[in-house]
Amino acid sequence: MYFGFQAAIGSRIGPVWREFLAWTRFTPDQLNRAVQEKLSTLLEMATRHSEYYRRLNLDRRPGERAEDWLRRFPQLGRAQVRQHFADLVNDEFRGEIRSPESVSKRRYDWLVVKTGGTTGVPTTVVADALSRDWGRATRLYAAQQCGFPLGTPYFRLWGSEQDLLNQQYGLQQRVLRSLLAEIPLNAFKAKETDLRKHVQTMLAHPQVRHLMTYVDAAASLAQFIQAQDLTRPKFNTIMACAGTVTPEFRQILEQTFAAEVFDKYGSRECSDLACECHCHAGLHVFAPCAYLEIVDQSARECPPGKSGRILVTMLNNRTFPMIRYEIGDLATWAPPERCPCGSSFPRIQNLQGREDDLLVTEDGTLQSSVFVRHFVGVSLNRQLIREWQFEQTDRTRFVFRYIALRQEGLADNLSRLKDSFQLVFGRSATIEMQPVTEIQPSASGKVRWVINSYRKHDSRSATPIDKPRLSQ
Secondary structure: OHHHHHHHOOOOHHHHHHHHHHHHOOOHHHHHHHHHHHHHHHHHHHHHHEHHHHOOOOOOOOOOOHHHHHHOOOOEOHHHHHHOHHHHOEHHHOOOOOOOOOOOOOOOOOEEEEOOOOOOOOOEEEEOHHHHHHHHHHHHHHHHHOOOOOOOOEEEEEOOHHHHOOOOOOHHHHHHHHHHOEEEEEOOOOOHHHHHHHHHHHHHOOOOOEEEEEHHHHHHHHHHHHHHOOOOOOOOEEEEEOOOOOHHHHHHHHHHHOOEEEEEEEEOOOEEEEEEOOOOOOEEEOOOOEEEEEEOOOOOEOOOOOOEEEEEEEOOOOOOOOOOEEEEEEEEEOOOOOOOOOOOOOEEEEEEOOOOOOEEOOOOOEEOOHHHHHHHHHHOOOOOEEEEEEEEEEOOEEEEEEEEOOOOOHHHHHHHHHHHHHHHHOOOOEEEEEEOOOOOOOOOOOOOOEEEHHHHHOHHHOOHHHOOOOOO
């Protein structure tokens, strides 16, 4: 029924899913040829039909391998995406997609995607219908890898702006949730009463043995369950997303929920990119959808075992080609040997994503920082803020620092952001909206986008997940 409903609204997820499964059975040689073909098609399209890439004059040389051609392309950063948004769009769609505020008039078509601003720099891209369907296929495959294939009931501890603002979900979204057998829990609601309700809901459905979740929201819930000595829900598997699965996070989730934890990696602008299998020998890159490079500061390819910057080339987005996009994370390649699970998909290991601090609400419970990124980078992203940083300085005091892109509409945008923060942290919270000219890096040289200075200096709020995190 899921595939039939998707077809009715215009999606081609059915045939795309069958093709994705075919890729999972490829030998290494078959996979390499298939990737070469997709990469060649994308680069040829971009150099002919995207003004941004056409200006680079990067025609393919006779006999040139697709990977070698790719390496001659410049890296694509968030600043370039913002500056050249319209020029990146495929010529066929430039009349429709003129700005990040464009909206398709067709029922199932391209979609403007606003990122959560995890780097403190909100970015807007376009996902066409084909790339959206391949993104759905990666989500189905990741769930299958984590032990709950399509139709298996699971809890989804995820951010819900509609629930937070007491808004109704549309009929289409409600039907899809039912077909996916999903039980939603709002990660943006994390006060003590909310966390108790989450636990009660889980315990009321003991037959549901799987959890998909923001990793820090699940870690916060686990810490709360331990601190309050509550009855612990038990799961077979947990798919941990939208953050770095540190050893400390993995340990507290395994201890609290008696579950096998699977790390899934991705982003809003690139969709899902990789996921662990049951062997836990690294994260398998979803080869039909993305070509990943790991490079050093001089843009040289890193060998297995050496950490470097991740560059992403999206293989199925012909409307808005993203080639060698610097996503802002670090990782190392796993050894080239085939995974014990039998998959030929390449593997990354020691993924070092950004690690935001957990925040504290007015009643003392821990809150995932994902909601900050969601409101700043997605739902209230009006292309008015270039960079931002959110810091908790006391139990009820917060500072939102920002560098403005322009002033028109900024005051209203900041007011809406402040109201949204207030909903999460409570009426007693004081939130200062502070304009700055520069976001200062920490002593380590890294820029932190969500900081909890209060929790670092208040021993009463220390928890087992306050230990030093290995990727920092």
